Amino acid sequence: MNGDDEVGVASDGGNAATEGATTATASPGLLDRLLPTGFRTLFHREVLRFVRRPRNTFLPPAITNVLYFSVFGVILGGRIDSFVLDGREIEYIAFILPGLIVLGAISNAFENSSFSIFHGRWNEYIHEVLTSPLPYTSMVLAYILSSALRGLVVGIIIGLIGLLFTSVPVARPLYLVAFMLVICLLFASFGVVGGLWARDFDYLTVLNQFILRPLVFFGGVFYSLDALEGIAYTVSLFNPMVYMVNGVRYGFFGAAELPPNESLAVLSVLTLAVVALDVELFRRGYGLVD
Amino acid sequence: MTLAIRARNLVKEYDDVRALDGLDISVEAGEFFGLLGPNGAGKTTFINILVGLAHRTDGEAAVFGHDVEAEYQQARDAIGLAPQEYNVDRFFPIQEVLEHKAGYHGIPSGEATRRAEEALKTVGIYEKRDTRFDWLSGGMKRRFMLARALVSDPDLLILDEPTAGVDVQLRRDLWDVINRMNDAGTTILLTTHYIEEAERLCDRVAIMDEGCKVEEASPDELMDRGTDRITVSMGSTPATAPELNLSDVHDARIEDSDLVVTAARGSSVVPDLLRQLEAMGYTVTEVDIERASLEEVFVDMTRTGSAVEA
Structure with missing residues (x-):
């Protein structure tokens, strides 16, 4: 194997690589060394795929969250007492905003990578990527980063919609950014596994509806962990969503029910582990090659 | 190379x-x-x-x-x-x-x-x-x-x-x-x-x-390994195909008043074939060689009783 360096145009392929391409290969700039052309192309392709279809990618979470904020925040939320977080009183509609951002962001990050890979397998056009000289790491990172970007954009959209209904501070912006990045990357990475594992479109539905959403809903999006007692509280601590929602909530309010640094560290390690798993699955051709 | x-x-x-x-x-x-x-x-x-x-x-x-x-x-x-x-x-x-x-x-x-x-x-x-x-x-x-x-x-x-x-x-x-x-x-x-x-x-x-x-x-x-078809027109057509003593010839028969010979490497067989026919007293008026196609060779080589693509 040739490491993860991309193969230059003029090295093997191409009978007569053009001057421009040859020059680019002969003296690659910093951008080409950090983000080689092949990786950038696949990343760009993946981003274009969801950017050009906003009615399929951005409009549904926007509408869904307008409904969430209207029903749970305004109509029901008005009847629910404010939450007290680290001594600070937070109205219910503001309390649920971080969780809704997490819900939208991870759902879209997961859906993007899982759908893109599975659809490519289903119609076999992923072969265009697999038969190219892209290193497996570049393939995986392009899928993950583009999907995480979609998750972040959806998270921002939900945040902006939330601002139409309530106002929230951003007490710890670096934590907010760090948690959002890590959870989007983590679920984009999980999406790669899902896209490789799925044998039918039903598999993706099962993953999203029967695993992802229950974990999120029981991850403290709509309630405080303080509301749980005994075994319910203990079980909740095994739900990774709890730490994600808690971390993003910490980014907004500067207060959290669980220690944010430990949460961030565990989620970061988990993300790296899943990314490594993705690369290994691609290298082995799991779900991709005979 | x-x-x-x-x-x-x-x-x-x-x-x-x-x-x-x-x-x-x-x-x-x-x-x-x-x-x-x-x-x-x-x-x-x-x-x-x-x-x-x-x-x-x-x-x-x-x-x-x-x-x-x-x-x-x-x-x-x-x-x-x-x-x-x-x-x-x-x-x-x-x-x-x-x-x-x-x-x-x-x-x-x-x-x-x-x-x-x-x-x-x-x-x-x-x-x-x-x-x-x-x-x-x-x-x-x-x-x-x-x-x-x-x-x-x-x-x-x-x-x-x-x-x-x-x-x-x-x-x-x-x-x-x-x-x-x-x-x-x-x-x-x-x-x-x-x-x-x-x-x-x-x-x-x-x-x-x-x-x-x-x-x-x-x-x-x-294609040289396939069977070529040599069609020989003669002044007088015999009732049955003459006995040919040529190693590459597989078969000889009369079809539509012509002698049809099937043989490997037909073009190299023809001179000897003509000499033998003339020695037997036949007058050859026309010779046509139809080469074996690659398709025939392919079918022969891959014949397994199942359908083939070609």
């Missing part, structure tokens, strides 16, 4: 099915090499191993000296593939699909656009550049598959049934493009079930059956 493709004792097993059973094939750089065989012979499996769509079970496979798994980037960078099945990105117009494919090969954006346009012009569908693949006609789809294989300017062009289901004119158009590539130095690996295609285009042909190479030779050499 550099080998564009080198496969040694290549084995591929799917559960209890042995799709490739010790395949040995060498293709020299610049060669136009044909791969023939009935359905299930292992042609597409072999191609898939070369391009990274299948893992070999055992043996060696290398492209321009690069092992297809250990040095997969170098091997794949040298290959342009036009597969039998349509596996095209349906989300984007076809020019963008080509630009993406070029980009995956490390070709910068501006150059990728230029190459995509050039490839579309080469196969004659440039005016459809903003159309998605699904909206192309069947013939245009085939042209596009070739364009996608060309866009990275590969050293090795692998064409798996590139003209399947296209009309005669388009087939000839595609042949012209492929021939120009070969003339420019590109190595071509072609699988086809149009024997005429292999006869016309290929420098050498390998015939595969049940995962093995049955034979490998030039089309002419293979």
